[in-house]
Amino acid sequence: MKAAILAVGSELLGTDRLDTNSLKLTGVLERYGVELRRKGVVGDSVEEMADELRTLLSRHELVLVTGGLGPTADDVTREAVTLALGRGLTLDEEVLATIERRFREHGRVMPAVNRKQAEVVDGAVLIPNARGTAPGMRIEDQGSTLFLFPGVPFELDGMIESDLVPWLAERSAAAGNVGRETSTIKVACLPESVVEERIAPAYGEFGREWITILASPGEIRLRSTAEGPEPERRKRLDAMTARLRELAGDAVYACREEDTLESVVGELLRKAGGTLATLAVAESCTGGLLAERITRVAGSSDYFLGGAVTYTNELKTQVLGVPAEMIAEHGAVSEPVARAMAEGVRRAFHSDWGAGITGVAGPGGGSEAKPVGTVHIAIAGPGPHGRTEHHKVRFPGDRERVRAQSAQLALDLLRRMLLAS
């Protein structure tokens, strides 16, 4: 089955907003083996939309429309559909009663404009909207199926689950459940070329077109895709994920889209050495970003004690106990200072683990010996004779990227030491 998605709304043709509803719809289509061939956006013009609808319906068996079902004058989807299909629009008393009741339940009288939302395209099957006033519609026309959904994401989500998914599932089952599914594993702090080299054998084993590398600074996601009927599809996907994990090695930190590096580190701290371990961090160039990431995780107060953002040399000495002479001799951006920060915050804050980051985030402050992007990261381990590991790196990119990659690497070093401990 070939499908197209059309988003309606002049605001989606401006400079601020993109149609993001299509991403969710695309995921559902893929799951049930429907191929998305086109996406489009039109403004609030009846003629423009009707024209586009005619084109899309003539070329696709399934057309999903989002938006333009509201009560105001610029909500033109209903009118455009009647124009495109040459059908009428009839007020549905039952829908009207539902909308009126909805307003009453919120202690209000339905404004006259909302009457419009009870108008139904002749021959359409209504899709109830449990989360808003405008119902959706499903319309069969000359061998194609047209879905009309509201543009409000929360309302759209409800209808996807209540109506689109069952409709697709039925057709998919009739066609042997041939669908497409993806699975993601996440890799931290390796260059894309290194990851590609490591996983190359999987290309030969599973086919290059089924494995995608999505790279962003400090993180690479490896996406596997499998197609076909269940349960073979799932089995194939699991086999690909397992193989990729094996090939990519210990740089893989997560096999679920919802896991983040900070949540994985949190889980490791919870069970470090069979009991819960605590963490404190000392930051200079990252300015609080590392602490902020760690505390994004709900419940992080169980293991995270606190952090010190020591932007000045004086505070590095005062709060973390970094010797002033050490800073004078080696400079604030140096291995000894990073180590002293990690060990100092661990000692001062009485935590099991400590992290220290000091670097030149830029754009100013760089020198020939320590150019912008130079960062020293140290992780101090637990125990009275805890080992401290240190890494010196030079990150490319601007201030924001240097900071982001520094926090990412600190989390990954911590993850590796926790795994090894």
Add this chain to the structure above:
Amino acid sequence: MKAAILAVGSELLGTDRLDTNSLKLTGVLERYGVELRRKGVVGDSVEEMADELRTLLSRHELVLVTGGLGPTADDVTREAVTLALGRGLTLDEEVLATIERRFREHGRVMPAVNRKQAEVVDGAVLIPNARGTAPGMRIEDQGSTLFLFPGVPFELDGMIESDLVPWLAERSAAAGNVGRETSTIKVACLPESVVEERIAPAYGEFGREWITILASPGEIRLRSTAEGPEPERRKRLDAMTARLRELAGDAVYACREEDTLESVVGELLRKAGGTLATLAVAESCTGGLLAERITRVAGSSDYFLGGAVTYTNELKTQVLGVPAEMIAEHGAVSEPVARAMAEGVRRAFHSDWGAGITGVAGPGGGSEAKPVGTVHIAIAGPGPHGRTEHHKVRFPGDRERVRAQSAQLALDLLRRMLLAS
């Protein structure tokens, strides 16, 4: 002039990526009075793309295409255009020499696949690509103009400036420079309804359709739009901005898109009391986010000394000097503790200004007396008898939103006190 934008690439029909190039193109079109009527995305299929191109060219005077100019088999824009327009494709020796030279300059030999990038649609005007291998093209066809641009944003940006802008400017000048321009002012920490009420008079004076309210948690952007020829357009825009600023009052913190609340606070600290003032912050529920925002600003080390993320009660006492009895009596999330944190970090870190945030970010940790979203923020001012201001709020939303709004309000309170001082 009516325009359409078409983005080419199967990766833009997946579940991860949206076409964002169109946003920049839209801004340029608006500036020169061109109306964008449609946006579309097609995959790497010659037939599909040719079909869409024919439709778009028959209905629009200007069609901008991005993507599909690369060297690989799935880069099909050149072929699709020849199919749609019924033209040929000819290898341009000069373009080929340029591409080969480019590779040589990087110490490489041009791979054979790149020959394809030297093929030019018959009758096209070439657009040189200073930032990559594939040149763009401008093609006139039956009264419409078709631009082919690369999909790589950096390369596209270069061609927009070097070719599209001059082309549009010439046509716009011939048509009396009728364009459309926008200007934004930013308002912190006021509900949308309050802002709307305040600026209502401007709706009557300038016309409601020219003013847009863009609301996000803790921040509202008021966008003015003016249309027509220069210099009247600019004059009108300036008048609208000035009036909105007057009506919205002291909640307005910036009149330029590039200014952030943290950069404005930084500027105020630089000239506070005629000299530079320093800042330190103490955070609990925001976990480093406030420090992270402040240090996003390049050069913030001039005024920002450091921050303490004190997640535990012990660290609040140890690092900031918050009396343990005070925490025991009032709880960590309380007015006295917020005040003691702000004053404590100011004293301990020897800064002129101090900020303290303590609250319940959720999802756990709430109680009947202190439900999730309860946050106490205090700002301690300079001098031996510096005044400390305190605000108690209850933010809606999840952990991320509570944290974001808390940092935003702390910055805004600081901004207001700096302005008053």
